Amino acid sequence: MVIDAMDLLRDREIAHPSQIVSSTLADGEFRLSLAGYPWWRDRTGDDDSRIGFRFSGVTSGSLDVKTLLANWDDEWLEQFEIELTSTLDWANPDQFGIYCSAPLPNPIAVYTAVENYIFASRALRTPGDYLNGAGRLSTFLEIASSCGYLLATGPEPIRSIVVAELKSQSVRHTVHEAKRHAEGRLLVRLQGSAFFCGTALAEFD
Template sequence: MFNDVGDGRLRTDEFSSDDDHALEAFDVVAVADVPWAQGSDWSIYCSGPIGDPVTLYANVQDYLHRQGAFLGPEDFLNQAEELSAFTAMAQANGFLVARGPACIRDLVCFELERQSVPYNVLSTISDAEPRLLVRLGNSAFFCQEALIELPD
């Protein structure tokens, strides 16, 4: 049983009520132990255009994929719901480029430094994250509480 289910990805076509092995790929971890799922403690502002914004976008996307995150670049990069909007914004002289936890901050700052883009980082410490990350097969989601009832 899961209480206060939040963001995530639930693939219902993977489960069958006759499947005795469904819980073999079941894992619950504290969000505090998942770097990409932390609160957005950092905001990064550029004071010049990004020469190659697609590489920055791709680096964030690749990192999240390697980590098995169900969040995408649009959850951390400003105006990244559409790549064209992100690249257009990245040509301005001043803009918020990203918000996120330390792992995203480090990734973005490394790429901005590599491209010699001037930037500033502001800390906005968020509250401790009490949620859980549940993984079940190829599904993953946040919740406040996860309980399992085993038959006697």
């Protein structure tokens, strides 16, 4: 039987134990095979039933290979979620470039506000994905001390956060709108890994 994995997770409550049997990643497709208690079936059976998950059109994200290879946890599906990317504000392809024409008096306040948003929204992002040069804090601080620079690029929540900080610090700025490449249709979170993909299917007998 092959069904939509997001529908399966919505309709069935995951039960333990479960462990990884195998995992492969090739040509933009991630496959995961697990054995354990058959929570996915109408009729339960022994604790060694198998289910496979196939994630196709993987575009970006990260896989925690160490966790995949360790395979020691019998509650491996404890953290397993699939979300529609369209419901995630931080993944919106609409982007805003925010340019400043004066030094930023308190750049750390902007950095902290963006960092707090990332944490609260569980975004697969870092401040460096939004703030110019913030891959290294020292570079970001140097950029924000100049007289004309691109401060940030991001979706509406980032625009709102950064512009509010700029207004509170009385820094002259302009905002330009653009659009970036859209992420995959789905976001999958799985035991320390998180990635975007186009489809997610569950396969079992």
